[in-house]
Amino acid sequence: MIPQILLHRPESEKTIRYSLNNSIPVKEELHRRLTQKGYYFLQDHRINNYTFDFYCSTFKIAIEIDGYAHEFSDVYNLDAPKKLHIHSLGITVLRFTDHQILVDIEEVFRALKHLINQQNTSSYVV
Template structure:
């Protein structure tokens, strides 16, 4: 993977977002921080290009987004899709979860992340 552009102007805002996380972001973070999932390191509220993603794992080229109710109104779905398309064009993979799924079905969310990792490892392991 090539170098991902970093917008240093987003650093302060990403810090603000980390300090003001939603409940579902905190719940998911508690499950994936400190290399808890197969030893992979995740960052939260990570600036990538001109965006800030909820969670990012460099080793897996993986972005995880948690979508609350604001992501389903107005032009937010269109903006989210455009943003995802741009980041995917840079070689990133996406997993997107609904806020309520994280709150009510965290085990299912973690299982989906594990399944992604297993598939990623199978496709990217040296033969």
């Protein structure tokens, strides 16, 4: 598998201000839309020392909403141990910015459906 390089595109000041002012409504909106689509995710679910914005135990999928604070390297670096520990538990974390959720929530659902389909087709036959 070839590693992907993601280019960081700096957000405009207008987008950043909007994100800062709307972080709680974004979580509420995502929760409402997940429920409408029939997905059962727990909100603010704690696993060991880490809390996720949303977690589905059936598929072992967590969704994290990254607000503006995740743009800073010290916040990003604090997430590194969390990523390693959660990966060791077999949990997949989908990360979206609050801007992505507000602008293209259907992409969130496409990514979620893709991950669930991958999990369902990756069974082993003995």
